[in-house]
Every structure is written in C-alpha cells, then in structure tokens.
Amino acid sequence: MDKPEVERKWIRCPHCGAKHSLYSNAAECHGVFLLCTRGCKQEFELVIEDGVQLNPDDLATS
Numbered sequence: 001m002d003k004p005e006v007e008r009k010w011i012r013c014p015h016c017g018a019k020h021s022l023y024s025n026a027a028e029c030h031g032v033f034l035l036c037t038r039g040c041k042q043e044f045e046l047v048i049e050d051g052v053q054l055n056p057d058d059l060a061t062s
C-alpha cells in the first residue's frame with residue numbers, strides 16, 4: 001500500500017522532545033537507534049509505523 005508522500009514530520013526524542021530529522025508520512029522504521037545529540041544525550045529507538053512515530057516506552061506497557 002503505497003501512500004503518496006504528502007507531509008513531513010519531525011522525529012522527536014521520546015525522552016526530552018528534541019527535534020532530530022524529518023520523516024515523511026510514508027515512512028516505516030524499526031530497529032534504528034538514534035542518539036539524542038540536541039537534548040538529553042540518551043539513545044532511543046526510532047519506531048515509525050504507518051507514517052507515525054511511536055514511543056517504544058509507550059508500546060511496552062508498564
């Protein structure tokens with residue numbers, strides 16, 4: 001199911017909310033780890049499903 005790329009959103013650090021890079025609403029991403037260089041300096045996994053960035057901590061219910 002290819003969707004046209006119509007919108008770009010900011011990847012945000014789930015820890016501190018710092019902006020990183022842009023992704024499109026057609027993106028899918030798992031298993032990519034980014035280092036928050038602009039904010040908290042913590043590592044986080046970039047998870048994008050169906051063009052929406054998800055917070056891995058939200059997926060693992062506590």
Ligand SMILES: [Zn+2]
Nearest residue numbers: 013036039040
């Ligand atoms: Zn951060």
